[in-house]
Amino acid sequence: MSKIHNYSAGPCILPPEVLQEAADAVRQWEGQGLSLIEMSHRSKPFVAVMDECRALTKELLGLPDRFEVLYLQGGASLGFLTAAYNFLPEGGRAAYTDTGTWAANAIKEARHLGDVDVVASSKAENYNHIPTLGEVHSGHAYLHITTNNTIYGTQYAEMPKVPVPLVADMSSDIMSRTFDPEPFALIYGGVQKNMGPAGAVMYAVDRERLGATGRNIPSYLDLNVHLSKDSMFNTPPVFSVFTTLLTLRWLQAQGGVAAIQQVNEAKSALLYSEIDRNPLFVGHALMGSRSHMNVTFRLNHEEHAAAFDKSWNEAGISGLKGHRSVGGYRASMYNALPLESVQVLVDVMKELERTQG
Numbered sequence: 001m002s003k004i005h006n007y008s009a010g011p012c013i014l015p016p017e018v019l020q021e022a023a024d025a026v027r028q029w030e031g032q033g034l035s036l037i038e039m040s041h042r043s044k045p046f047v048a049v050m051d052e053c054r055a056l057t058k059e060l061l062g063l064p065d066r067f068e069v070l071y072l073q074g075g076a077s078l079g080f081l082t083a084a085y086n087f088l089p090e091g092g093r094a095a096y097t098d099t100g101t102w103a104a105n106a107i108k109e110a111r112h113l114g115d116v117d118v119v120a121s122s123k124a125e126n127y128n129h130i131p132t133l134g135e136v137h138s139g140h141a142y143l144h145i146t147t148n149n150t151i152y153g154t155q156y157a158e159m160p161k162v163p164v165p166l167v168a169d170m171s172s173d174i175m176s177r178t179f180d181p182e183p184f185a186l187i188y189g190g191v192q193k194n195m196g197p198a199g200a201v202m203y204a205v206d207r208e209r210l211g212a213t214g215r216n217i218p219s220y221l222d223l224n225v226h227l228s229k230d231s232m233f234n235t236p237p238v239f240s241v242f243t244t245l246l247t248l249r250w251l252q253a254q255g256g257v258a259a260i261q262q263v264n265e266a267k268s269a270l271l272y273s274e275i276d277r278n279p280l281f282v283g284h285a286l287m288g289s290r291s292h293m294n295v296t297f298r299l300n301h302e303e304h305a306a307a308f309d310k311s312w313n314e315a316g317i318s319g320l321k322g323h324r325s326v327g328g329y330r331a332s333m334y335n336a337l338p339l340e341s342v343q344v345l346v347d348v349m350k351e352l353e354r355t356q357g
């Protein structure tokens with residue numbers, strides 16, 4: 001089998017050694033005589049997996065002690081509601097930025113529980129940039145941001161500075177770059193973009209800021225309930241958590257988040273410089289808002305599409321088609337995608353210019 005260069009936006013590429021170890025554990029795990037997925041989640045070996053996964057997440061992100069990490073179900077989509085339940089007080093308001101489809105979904109869910117002020121939106125420009133922030137004041141319980149907009153290929157270059165805590169959906173750039181956790185009350189994200197296989201959502205929450213909404217929160221949505229049960233309130237998604245742990249160990253072996261950030265920046269620089277240089281292509285996201293994870297671009301002339309699509313398919317590239325709301329192409333370059341795969345795509349783009357330009 002020839003090598004596939006996997007640009008899937010999610011579920012995403014995982015390191016080959018992680019896939020091998022996960023596959024082995026599904027057959028028979030560490031001499032337990034059982035598969036990882038057919039034994040009790042309350043068994044000693046699995047409890048150790050959950051504990052290590054939570055601790056390693058905290059270590060890799062450099063989170064202060066007051067933060068607690070949980071691995072739950074429902075994806076980031078339930079996270080939109082969970083965030084509001086735990087941080088939007090009864091009768092309160094929160095500020096949200098509208099930077100893409102997922103950000104808009106977060107706003108929609110929060111509106112079930114309180115007032116939302118949309119303090120910035122780039123919707124009118126098809127979300128091609130991170131908009132300048134409007135007024136955020138102490139009457140807002142928090143500011144919610146989507147740090148990386150997976151569909152549109154935009155990313156906050158820097159986290160906003162506001163007088164209230166930040167709540168962030170980091171689904172598609174968690175573990176890809178370092179950031180200062182100090183202003184955050186809650187960080188959450190589906191693991192399937194950059195941390196592991198689908199099935200789990202990660203919450204990193206400042207425990208000291210929990211429990212202040214005055215709400216009677218349904219059990220599964222109450223982060224304090226999950227904290228009191230060490231992320232085992234109910235059956236956790238064992239395969240997803242285990243494979244996420246393997247991916248985090250792999251990341252640690254690469255030198256951690258700061259080291260992978262350098263690789264990610266080299267990958268995105270290589271592709272953006274080709275988009276900017278090559279007269280056949282144009283980027284979607286504006287300079288200053290460009291994502292290091294999801295690079296959105298299109299052909300200047302649709303008549304080159306057939307030749308381009310044929311070439312990248314023949315080069316073993318997979319998952320490059322853009323999301324229907326942007327069109328064109330999207331190269332998702334999560335942590336496990338090697339620089340070499342980006343070079344293959346850039347070579348195909350250069351070759352297109354040589355033959356069609």
Ligand SMILES: *Cc1c(COP(=O)(O)O)cnc(C)c1O
Pocket residue numbers: 010074075076077078102146148149150169170171172189190191193201
């Ligand atoms: C994929 C994605 C989601 C949705 O995640 P689910 O785990 O499928 O609910 C939310 N936010 C962002 C930024 C995403 O990329």
